[in-house]
Amino acid sequence: MPRKTIRFMDLRIQDPRARKRLLEAVSRVFRHGVFLLGPEVAELEKRVAARCGRKFAVGVSSGTDALLFTLKTFGVGPGDEVIIPALSWIATANAVAMAGARPVFADIGDDLNISPSSAERLITPRTKVLMPVHYTGKICAMEDLSRIARARGLALIEDASQAFGARRGGRPAGSFGDAACFSLNPMKVFAACGEAGIVLTDRADIAERLGVLRYNGMVNRETCLEPSLNGRLDTLQAALLLARLGDVDAIIAKRRKIAAWYDERLKGKVGTPRQSSKEQDCYYTYTIRTPERDRLKAFLEARGVEARVRDPYLMPEQPAYRRGAKGEFPNAKRLAGRLLCLPAHEKLSRSDVSRVCGLIDRFFEGAD
């Protein structure tokens, strides 16, 4: 009898209480009928800003839009360079390119996050923004990056899409940069039931301009200040997010527990994520490294365990960017072929994790 598949991700909402709460939230929106920028959007903005210790939050239609609009509010455009890590979801580079600027790809460290020294070496007179990504749900070395940004007069924008709820030195993701962008899409740790994103900042001028950019550059119903797109956050998604906000800490606690179970069983067999005492990762993914990556993935999948290569290509090696990609990223190149994400979502049980680890043991014992 084949055993049940251990899914990499399980986005179904099957718990009756959770489902009821979400349906009630939808129902309230149906009753008031303000589907665009309704009261739930403002309420979510207020709650997320407070949670991350920020003055302002602006809800937008996706994480990609969050990045694009934010880059534009900092005046990024043609002729400018934005330094980003070589390893991320492609939206990070696309937002820079769609703003009309050039992405410059920095190397990553062993934490899989942008290397501050590599980023610093790539600064030119054209560099306008440093945009680190908290990859896998681990916050970057923000002390070093802030120091570099300040010294060189650059804006610092966090792509915190994978790190909602993560902390570093007690401070939450989204509280470090001049602005911080989150994707709240269904795969993220704090997730809508469709596309959604949010931007945080302490600067009133930035928040105000984001409000204009997310709605066709309109300041009111009459006046368009600058060309833009329509990228508002849906009231329905905001309502669903509000209904889920209270669960985020429990979700992260469970993911951290799963990570600890994996750490304990896998140490010495594969490279496991490292976490210093000042870091509290949210484990958007639990990413291991091994030179046997492709064989291990096939072995697991043949036995009912879904494992994923999250970003199989570095961004500068994508067809869209590889011609003349600017940057330096030897460590990223070395690591890219070794990374594998194991199932680590909060619905897994200890015995699920145990089964995955048992299979990894068998793989390294040479079982076939």
Ligand SMILES: *Cc1c(COP(=O)(O)O)cnc(C)c1O
């Ligand atoms: C998910 C993600 C995005 C894009 O978010 P969308 O909401 O899917 O547009 C951007 N950057 C990173 C690092 C992400 O993981």
